[in-house]
Amino acid sequence: RITERFSNIFSKIKNKGKVTEDDLKVTLREIKLLLLEADVNYRIVNDFVNSLKEDIVGKEVYRSLKPEHIIIKSVNDKLVELFSAGDRELHFKGNPAIISLVGLQGSGKTTTCGKLAKLFQKYGRRTLLVPCDIKRPAAYDQLKQLSEKNSLNFFKTSQNDLIKRIEDAVGFALRENFDTLILDTAGRLHIDEELMDELKRIETEFKPCEKIFVGDSLTGQDAVNSAKTFNEMINITGVILTKMDGDQKGGAALSIVKSVEKPIKFICKGEHIDDIEKFYPDRFVSRLLG
Amino acid sequence: SAVFGGKREDYEFIEEQLLLSDIGVETTQKIIKKLKERVKEGVIIGRENIVEELKKIIKEILKDPLYFDLDEKGIILVSGVNGSGKTTSIGKLANYLVKNEKKVLLGACDTFRAAAFDQIEIWGNRANSFVYLPQNGKEPAAAAFESVNYGIENGYDKMIIDTAGRMHTNKNLMDELKKLYSVLKSKFPHIPLFSILVIDATNGKNTLHQAKNFKDAVNVDTIFLTKMDGTAKGGSVITIADELSLPISFVGVGESIEDIDFFDKNLFVDSIL
Numbered sequence A: 001r002i003t004e005r006f007s008n009i010f011s012k013i014k015n016k017g018k019v020t021e022d023d024l025k026v027t028l029r030e031i032k033l034l035l036l037e038a039d040v041n042y043r044i045v046n047d048f049v050n051s052l053k054e055d056i057v058g059k060e061v062y063r064s065l066k067p068e069h070i071i072i073k074s075v076n077d078k079l080v081e082l083f084s085a086g087d088r089e090l091h092f093k094g095n096p097a098i099i100s101l102v103g104l105q106g107s108g109k110t111t112t113c114g115k116l117a118k119l120f121q122k123y124g125r126r127t128l129l130v131p132c133d134i135k136r137p138a139a140y141d142q143l144k145q146l147s148e149k150n151s152l153n154f155f156k157t158s159q160n161d162l163i164k165r166i167e168d169a170v171g172f173a174l175r176e177n178f179d180t181l182i183l184d185t186a187g188r189l190h191i192d193e194e195l196m197d198e199l200k201r202i203e204t205e206f207k208p209c210e211k212i213f214v215g216d217s218l219t220g221q222d223a224v225n226s227a228k229t230f231n232e233m234i235n236i237t238g239v240i241l242t243k244m245d246g247d248q249k250g251g252a253a254l255s256i257v258k259s260v261e262k263p264i265k266f267i268c269k270g271e272h273i274d275d276i277e278k279f280y281p282d283r284f285v286s287r288l289l290g
Numbered sequence B: 001s002a003v004f005g006g007k008r009e010d011y012e013f014i015e016e017q018l019l020l021s022d023i024g025v026e027t028t029q030k031i032i033k034k035l036k037e038r039v040k041e042g043v044i045i046g047r048e049n050i051v052e053e054l055k056k057i058i059k060e061i062l063k064d065p066l067y068f069d070l071d072e073k074g075i076i077l078v079s080g081v082n083g084s085g086k087t088t089s090i091g092k093l094a095n096y097l098v099k100n101e102k103k104v105l106l107g108a109c110d111t112f113r114a115a116a117f118d119q120i121e122i123w124g125n126r127a128n129s130f131v132y133l134p135q136n137g138k139e140p141a142a143a144a145f146e147s148v149n150y151g152i153e154n155g156y157d158k159m160i161i162d163t164a165g166r167m168h169t170n171k172n173l174m175d176e177l178k179k180l181y182s183v184l185k186s187k188f189p190h191i192p193l194f195s196i197l198v199i200d201a202t203n204g205k206n207t208l209h210q211a212k213n214f215k216d217a218v219n220v221d222t223i224f225l226t227k228m229d230g231t232a233k234g235g236s237v238i239t240i241a242d243e244l245s246l247p248i249s250f251v252g253v254g255e256s257i258e259d260i261d262f263f264d265k266n267l268f269v270d271s272i273l
C-alpha cells in the first residue's frame, strides 16, 4: 500500500529524472498522512518525518534515478531500526524472578499473565501466578479459573494488603520451589496518583526483573500519554502489545516505542493461552505500512 | 479587519488539536475545510469565534443521543470488542434503571471468558438486579433466548444481555453474534430490542471499522463511550457519527457504579477544544 500511495508521485518524479526538494516535501507529507492514519501519535509522526528527512537528504536521493526505492527503504529501515532497539529478550534475575504486568484498564494483562506462565513452562520454569488486582470484580476468580483451565500454578490468598500478599507469595515460592512469579496488577489510569503510587511501592519493595507495560494495539493518540507516565513511574523494561488479531495498523506501537524508548518483547493475537509470540520488527513494520 | 487572518499556523494549531483527539485525518480535513469556508464568508472575526465556530461544526456532525423507552418492556443488547467495558457499563445502566423503579434482569451471555459469570453476578448485586445464568450449555444465542424468556415470564421490565468481547474481524464470533441477534428478533418480535455498542475512548480510528461491523451484525442503535475519565478524548466517534450516523448516548467516566453520564454534545466538544 505504501508503494501504491507513492506511485503517482514517483511516476511524476521518474518522468523528470530527478527529485526536487518540492517532490520530497510532497512525499514526506504522504508518509505523514499514512502514519497518522495508522493511529501513530501526531507529535511522534512529526518527529519521525523530520528525522527521516535528514536521513534521506543525506542519502543524495536528489540525484538518484530510483527515488521511490530509496525513500520507501528509508522509511522501512528507520522503523525496523526503531523497533529493533533495546533488549527484546526476557531476563529472569533473582530467586524467585519477579515479573509484573501493568497498564490501563482492559488492555489484556490478566490474559497475558496466563500466556506468559504457559510459555515459561516451555522454558522449563516453575511459574506462580499472583493475583494483585484487589479492585476489579472477580479479578481473583478470573486468574484462578484461567490457571485451572490451563494447568498453571495460582497463588491462593485472602490477604488484602497488597504488599503483604506479594511478600507471602515470595515466601511461598521459596518454600515450594517456584523460580518465577508473575504479578497480575489491576488496570489503572496513568493519572490516578494513588494507584500509580501503589505501583511504585510494588516496584520499590520487590524490584521485579521485568516490568512489562501491556498496551492495547487498538489505542490511538493517547498511547504516548499512558506509556510515558507508566515508564516515568516505574521504569518499565518492555512492552507487550495485545489484540493484534484485529485489522488495526497498530500505530500505537510506534508512539510507545519512540516515546519511552523501551522494546516490544511480545505481541498477542487472540484470547487463547497460546496466542502469544515474540515480536518481530520487520513483520510488524510491513503491517504498519500496509 | 480580521483578527483571525486565517494564517497557516492558526489552522495547523487547530489541526493538531483535532488530530490529537483521535478525530482522524479525513474528518479533521473536512472540519477545517468547513471552518475555512466560514472564515471566507466573514462569519468569523476573532480567535474566540474560531473555537466557538469549530465547536458548532463538530456539534453539527454529531447526532442527538438516542434512548430506549424507559416505560416499555424491552431488551437491551450490549456488544463490543474485548475489554471495552461492556460488563461494567451494564452494571451502571442496570443501577440507573433500578433507581428509576424498573425491574432489571442481566443475562450473563458471555459463556466464554474466565469468571465472566462471577463478574456480572457482582455487578448484579451492586445494581439490585437479578442475574440470569444460562442453565443449558454455552451457546450464546440459546443463553440469550433463555435469559429474555425468563425475564418475560417473571415480569422483568428490562433484560440486559451481556455478550463476550470479540474482534469485529473474527468472522466466526461475528456470525455467533448475528445468530444471537436474529434469535432474539425472531423469538420476541414484539419486544423492542435496543442495541448498544460499547467503544473504548482510548481506541483510535479502528472504532469506525468496529462500528461498521457491529452495526451490520446487530443493528447498533447507539454508542456507549467508556473510559472518558482518562486522557483520551474519544474523537473517533465523530467520524462514526459522520459516516454511519450513529449517535452516542452514554459515557463511562470511571469504574464505580455511579460513573455513567448521559452524552452531552457541549461537554464533549469542550473537552476536545
Ligand SMILES: Nc1nc2c(ncn2[C@@H]2O[C@H](COP(=O)(O)OP(=O)(O)OP(=O)(O)O)[C@@H](O)[C@H]2O)c(=O)[nH]1
Residues within 6 Å of the ligand: A104, A105, A106, A107, A108, A109, A110, A111, A112, A133, A136, A139, A185, A186, A187, A188, A242, A243, A244, A245, A268, A269, A270, A271, A275, B082, B083, B113, B165, B166, B167
Ligand atoms: N482478541 C483478543 N482479545 C484479547 C487479547 N488479549 C486479551 N484479550 C481479551 O481482552 C479482554 C480483556 O482482557 P483482560 O485480561 O481481562 O484485561 P486486563 O488488562 O486484565 O483488564 P483489567 O484487569 O480490568 O485492567 C478479555 O476479553 C480477553 O480475553 C488478544 O490478544 N486478542
Ligand SMILES: Nc1nc2c(ncn2[C@@H]2O[C@H](COP(=O)(O)OP(=O)(O)OP(=O)(O)O)[C@@H](O)[C@H]2O)c(=O)[nH]1
Residues within 6 Å of the ligand: A105, A106, A136, A187, A189, B080, B081, B082, B083, B084, B085, B086, B087, B088, B089, B110, B113, B163, B164, B165, B166, B198, B226, B227, B228, B229, B230, B251, B252, B253, B254, B255, B259
Ligand atoms: N477508568 C475506567 N475504566 C473502565 C470504564 N468502564 C470499564 N472500565 C474498566 O475496564 C476494564 C474492562 O471492563 P469490562 O467491563 O470487564 O469490559 P468488557 O468489555 O466486559 O470485557 P470483556 O467481556 O472481557 O470483553 C475493567 O477494569 C473496568 O473496571 C470507565 O468508564 N472508566
Ligand SMILES: [Mg+2]
Residues within 6 Å of the ligand: A109, A110, A111, A133, A139, A184, A185, A186, A187
Ligand atoms: Mg485484569
Ligand SMILES: [Mg+2]
Residues within 6 Å of the ligand: B086, B087, B088, B110, B116, B163, B164, B165
Ligand atoms: Mg465482559
